[in-house]
Ligand SMILES: Nc1ncnc2c1ncn2[C@@H]1O[C@H](COP(=O)(O)OP(=O)(O)OP(=O)(O)O)[C@@H](O)[C@H]1O
């Protein structure tokens with residue numbers, strides 16, 4: 156299979172200015188400013204094959220958007236190599252943009268004051284899409300994303316969810332083989348989220364569209380991406396199957412207890428002392444959560460002890476969530492996957 160994205164030792168440094176303290180400092184800052192060089196993206200290697208849907212994740216400031224800006228030719232790298240769709244995104248700009256679609260959830264690509272369909276019409280010209288192709292492809296996109304009633308409204312009058320659906324449609328006008336989505340579901344309600352997910356799945360199946368997706372909503376990733384690339388402080392700390400990540404790190408269970416009477420965490424901890432269990436309390440609904448290794452025997456022991464000591468209102472056994480797994484990995488900082 157061909158590689159759609161090939162990135163070698165890609166690096167982007169920014170100058171981070173620091174201000175000096177006090178009035179004197181501020182005055183000095185006017186003339187010379189102190190700065191240090193911070194690598195936002197630190198020599199990363201990534202290869203993406205045609206038709207893959209890759210989740211690009213990491214905490215705030217990890218370098219995800221910076222990577223996407225370089226991959227789409229908006230930013231020039233400090234060093235390293237980028238080949239996307241067989242081109243250098245920055246150098247072959249005009250030809251290149253015909254082959255990609257981009258959505259930045261944080262920022263609109265549409266013209267604020269004109270009706271959505273006018274934006275579409277302009278983009279259709281920019282991308283030199285034929286009337287036939289437009290009709291055939293966009294009718295379907297418009298119907299699936301349910302934006303027909305929005306087309307004659309100016310973008311500034313749309314709600315966030317309405318606008319995001321239009322943004323996505325706009326990114327697809329030329330039916331690009333490669334889509335970059337930077338937080339496309341930010342702030343959307345569940346129904347719109349599901350609609351967008353379904354739609355992305357559909358175009359991936361129908362056209363074998365390659366998708367690189369960043370999101371803080373891991374359920375997006377779980378629904379769409381078999382592969383995740385995890386970034387931490389500009390470095391790739393994991394690149395592989397989401398499933399493997401869960402198998403390797405999700406070896407824990409959570410027991411959620413609610414008691415009939417008010418109980419103190421110390422007493423609960425005492426009851427299971429000697430067993431390898433960590434307790435947390437969810438103050439909001441007075442749930443006591445035991446986090447422990449996923450061993451049947453241990454789980455039975457803990458439940459038996461707790462049940463013997465307190466009157467139980469509710470018990471639940473949960474797998475550790477992907478969120479929990481990812482949080483653990485960030486805390487630890489690095490993963491080796493064999
Ligand atoms: N234009 C810029 N000038 C200076 N520093 C920048 C610039 N753009 C980004 N940075 C810094 O680079 C780092 C990575 O930022 P980036 O936007 O890529 O993070 P991100 O992973 O997309 O985070 P988020 O999840 O918050 O969107 C941050 O420390 C940020 O402050």
Ligand SMILES: [Mg+2]
Pocket residue numbers: 219220221337
């Ligand atoms: Mg970002």
